Amino acid sequence: MSTEHLLAQILAKRSFLCIGLDTDPQQLPAGLQGEEDPVFAFNKAVIDATHHLCVAYKPNTAFYEAGGSRGWASLERTIAYLNTHYPDHFTIADAKRGDIGNTSGRYARAFFEGMDFDALTVAPYMGRDSVEPFLAFEGRFVILLALTSNPGAFDFQTLPCGTEELCLRVLRQSREYSHPERLMYVVGATKASYLSKVREVVPDAFLLIPGVGAQGGSLEEVCRYGMTDGVGLLVNSSRGIIYASQGEDFAAAATKAAATLQMEMAAILKAAGL
Numbered sequence: 001m002s003t004e005h006l007l008a009q010i011l012a013k014r015s016f017l018c019i020g021l022d023t024d025p026q027q028l029p030a031g032l033q034g035e036e037d038p039v040f041a042f043n044k045a046v047i048d049a050t051h052h053l054c055v056a057y058k059p060n061t062a063f064y065e066a067g068g069s070r071g072w073a074s075l076e077r078t079i080a081y082l083n084t085h086y087p088d089h090f091t092i093a094d095a096k097r098g099d100i101g102n103t104s105g106r107y108a109r110a111f112f113e114g115m116d117f118d119a120l121t122v123a124p125y126m127g128r129d130s131v132e133p134f135l136a137f138e139g140r141f142v143i144l145l146a147l148t149s150n151p152g153a154f155d156f157q158t159l160p161c162g163t164e165e166l167c168l169r170v171l172r173q174s175r176e177y178s179h180p181e182r183l184m185y186v187v188g189a190t191k192a193s194y195l196s197k198v199r200e201v202v203p204d205a206f207l208l209i210p211g212v213g214a215q216g217g218s219l220e221e222v223c224r225y226g227m228t229d230g231v232g233l234l235v236n237s238s239r240g241i242i243y244a245s246q247g248e249d250f251a252a253a254a255t256k257a258a259a260t261l262q263m264e265m266a267a268i269l270k271a272a273g274l
């Protein structure tokens with residue numbers, strides 16, 4: 001997928017919503033427990049109920065890896081279902097990988113070739129040679145952690161590094177990596193006030209913004225400081241949508257929760273003249 005195609009989807013659907021498929025097998029409605037693959041059955045129902053309201057899906061691999069080979073099979077079925085039935089959706093494997101070069105190369109193959117995701121979240125801590133193997137894949141995107149949504153983000157990410165904060169250095173230096181056009185960045189919705197500084201360094205890059213909903217970030221603030229002429233935002237909500245109801249009406253409740261965010265997004269896009 002290209003960023004042009006992603007933007008076209010956003011403008012057509014009036015939505016820059018990414019739905020996080022952080023599916024916990026222990027929180028599924030009882031009615032799904034008899035299914036051969038309850039996690040996939042849940043994801044399929046959520047996807048079918050929300051695809052018209054969002055432009056991206058982001059399964060967090062932890063929720064699948066925790067289930068061993070069975071969990072991994074649920075993830076494989078989910079990405080195959082998305083790619084077959086909803087090929088215009090941008091798919092993000094949230095695995096936060098990054099290692100020495102040859103190991104990063106294997107991670108890249110696993111997620112971009114083995115499972116055919118459009119994008120992967122990557123931790124920048126090990127530097128250029130740990131990130132570039134992911135950037136070697138044409139038509140795929142690396143979403144580099146810049147300023148994360150959790151309280152511990154202040155432990156390191158905002159410490160001074162030369163004349164600027166470490167997270168800004170990560171942004172600046174990564175623009176010198178090979179294929180910077182394949183980079184996007186994570187900035188937590190809970191740190192929206194930093195977005196103006198982020199935009200000074202990466203004025204046009206797409207940002208993945210987790211932390212609205214369950215973590216308390218504000219969509220309105222994120223857009224005020226982070227939106228560009230080309231939108232430049234994918235705003236994620238996971239628990240707020242997929243667990244809007246823990247009952248048998250979970251899919252209808254997911255539609256309602258996603259529609260609430262989509263309507264707010266449509267109003268923001270309109271007000272911005274987009």
Ligand SMILES: O=C(O)c1cc(=O)[nH]c(=O)n1[C@@H]1O[C@H](COP(=O)(O)O)[C@@H](O)[C@H]1O
Pocket residue numbers: 020022060094121147148149150186187188210211212213214215236237238239240
């Ligand atoms: O990379 C991420 O997506 C991510 C980065 C970050 O800084 N904060 C963050 O919450 N996330 C992920 O975004 C999702 C947030 O889930 P909810 O808080 O349930 O909406 C989880 O999958 C997190 O792992």
